[in-house]
């Protein structure tokens with residue numbers, strides 16, 4: 354498993370749990386040292402016991418010797434990052450560097466699998482790069498990953514489906530064996546050609562991002578016309594053609610996947626002369642949405658945020674992860690700092706990752722309530738469970754002004770009104786009955 358980040362580490366640990374011998378190889382020496390000492394460099398529920406147990410039992414090893422790991426493996430997964438390049442396309446530098454290492458260290462026939470999210474055509478480039486360095490036969494397959502951070506172990510262990518693009522029946526057979534333990538309840542292994550597998554991952558993320566932006570815009574309109582988006586969500590989510598998932602409005606999508614994958618797909622479309630107008634609009638709507646909480650706060654402060662103190666609950670791009678890449682919470686904090694506000698932040702897991710961007714420009718509160726001390730408003734950016742049922746009396750005592758701007762619609766507007774809060778959420782009229 355080359356790359357031991359959010360994807361490689363989870364997939365490697367789960368494959369080891371199923372009885373395979375797995376070597377996690379990464380260039381990041383600090384990360385590998387942590388992993389060897391059974392310290393998990395990311396917050397991901399359920400991951401630690403898997404890593405500890407399988408490392409103890411000898412099925413899971415970690416190394417910085419990528420070449421050596423390749424030599425000792427029959428199957429090589431490429432699970433390195435594919436960040437956006439300047440033009441929005443996926444930067445394949447890391448993927449191709451691994452392909453080159455594979456070619457250079459090819460000592461027997463191997464199956465190479467791209468796990469990273471990569472545009473159509475990448476497997477062909479990986480194949481060409483490997484072939485430049487070896488005469489030995491090998492397969493290149495595409496096996497995009499659909500796990501969600503925060504539920505990654507569960508998602509990998511019990512996938513809705515596994516998408517596998519293969520270049521031959523032999524490779525298909527090996528992958529079928531590898532995945533058999535995870536699909537015993539009958540969820541499908543979907544074998545297809547390699548380009549279709551590569552496209553499937555982008556299409557899935559783009560569809561989910563589209564649902565989010567769609568609902569965010571419907572929520573804005575609900576707010577403007579006096580409708581309640583919670584009821585509208587239920588009203589449409591019960592339609593089986595639509596379904597209930599991914600219909601919650603929020604402060605905009607973020608994280609390490611949706612923003613970059615939407616960008617990369619738009620770019621692919623441009624390169625092929627196929628304009629993806631829907632996705633261009635999805636992206637624009639999301640950029641606008643990432644300003645919504647700030648604009649609401651600005652309105653409550655009559656545009657005078659300078660010198661005000663604002664508490665922000667949540668820094669991670671969603672609950673149950675420490676990942677702050679492209680987090681709308683960080684965007685909000687930056688907007689508040691730009692406006693001259695002082696910002697007091699709390700997140701149950703993401704202080705260390707957020708500190709890399711925010712540094713000492715904000716106050717980090719060890720406890721959620723500590724963030725509120727003397728603040729003129731509370732903004733909620735991430736839907737962590739511990740924020741869902743807080744002690745409202747305590748919040749009111751601590752805040753200098755009883756104002757809550759809620760980007761996750763966690764509370765009942767009527768109740769908050771009764772408790773004497775000014776409560777501003779997304780797509781719901783103040784004092785409406787939904788929660």
Ligand SMILES: NC(=O)c1ccc[n+]([C@@H]2O[C@H](COP(=O)([O-])OP(=O)(O)OC[C@H]3O[C@@H](n4cnc5c(N)ncnc54)[C@H](O)[C@@H]3O)[C@@H](O)[C@H]2O)c1
Pocket residue numbers: 355356357358359360361378379380381384419432433434435447450451468469470471498499500501502609610
């Ligand atoms: N994070 C997610 O939820 C998720 C879900 C599905 C798919 N993906 C995709 O999976 C890929 C990996 O994402 P991630 O979030 O795990 O990234 P990450 O940044 O957490 O991890 C990538 C790892 O690869 C290592 N690396 C980079 N170049 C290397 C090289 N040449 N040799 C060895 N190691 C190298 C880095 O040191 C890092 O540890 C991306 O393409 C991403 O789009 C991510």
